[in-house]
Amino acid sequence: MIPFDYERPSDVDGAIATATSRGSVAFLAGGTNLVDRMKLGVTEPELLVDLGGLPLDDVEELPDGGLRVGATVRNSDLAAHPVVLRDYPVLARALLSGASGQLRNLATTGGNLLQRTRCVYFQDVTTPCGKREPGTGCSAVGGSTRQHAILGASERCVATHPSDMAVAMAALDARVRVRGPEGERVIPLVDLHRLPGDEPERDTVLSGGDLITAVDLPPLPPGTRSLYRKVRDRASFAFALVSVAAVLRVEGGVVRDVRIALGGVAHKPWRATTAEEELLGGPATEEAFRRAAELELAAARPLSDNGFKVPLARNTIVAALRELSLEER
């Protein structure tokens, strides 16, 4: 690991000013991803700006019935929050399916959203990777692609985003509050992460000095149910091969609200808008769930080792919606 400087500001403006004072700066939250990358030589910041002294560790109930989650709220605390357990089970289940108890005790909301891909080539500095070193190519294309994307990839990068929490937040229409050198803005979570296109080195729409301060969760209409299903190689301590966050409201057998997000299949949490449009206003039947999933996955472009993700994603979408619709009866 290379030498680096360390600062621990006590207010948000101070953190942003410090972060823009040098060329190569990283915000340090729980450190469970950043410090690993520094040890591997993947990321080499000259300055770490520790967010631990900032007043961003609260979960606040909003007047509209929603929830504001501070950027440094720990994943364990968020998963155990009574309002999350009551109103957003999809989020509690997604959080609890990630990493391990010890890691969740350190990992934060902002850090979880901005963790970087687990593509093995990205983490191995001896191999070419255009995400790590722009313009060097992609070792995964023609290499091992079992964990990689089936949707929205480019020739330049076929990596997936590893977060479970972000997938649940995408299905919940969460909004990300960001403060940066130009002031404050709010970004829909589904627009925070990018598809790789020609610039795989850019994971998100954020720029240098941009600090996530909170994530807002809008309230769900009464009668809405939600869940998270994660399929992986081991029952714990493994990233998703495919995951599904589903939010569903059925009245009289008709789908009145549906939101589906997929994990493990793309460079960002993948909002399944084609499936949602197909389902909305139609019958909540297994046949309709299957047809909608197949329509969504018609855009899939599997790689040499991950064709199994297409039927796996279809079946996981159907199983998640079936479980939610059975709860309705």
Ligand SMILES: Cc1cc2nc3c(=O)[nH]c(=O)nc-3n(C[C@H](O)[C@H](O)[C@H](O)COP(=O)(O)OP(=O)(O)OC[C@H]3O[C@@H](n4cnc5c(N)ncnc54)[C@H](O)[C@@H]3O)c2cc1C
């Ligand atoms: C063995 C292992 C297994 C794991 N399994 C899973 C899993 O199954 N599912 C899953 O979802 N995750 C998993 N993880 C990843 C884990 O969830 C992340 O490492 C963690 O959520 C990152 O949060 P952090 O606070 O530690 O972030 P850090 O490591 O501190 O930061 C991550 C990145 O975000 C930036 N950052 C942090 N906070 C902010 C902010 N507020 N504003 C702007 N930038 C910020 C940092 O600069 C850094 O680039 C696993 C990790 C390990 C090590």
Ligand code: SF4
């Ligand atoms: S898939 Fe993306 S992260 Fe992985 S080697 Fe290719 S460019 Fe790098």
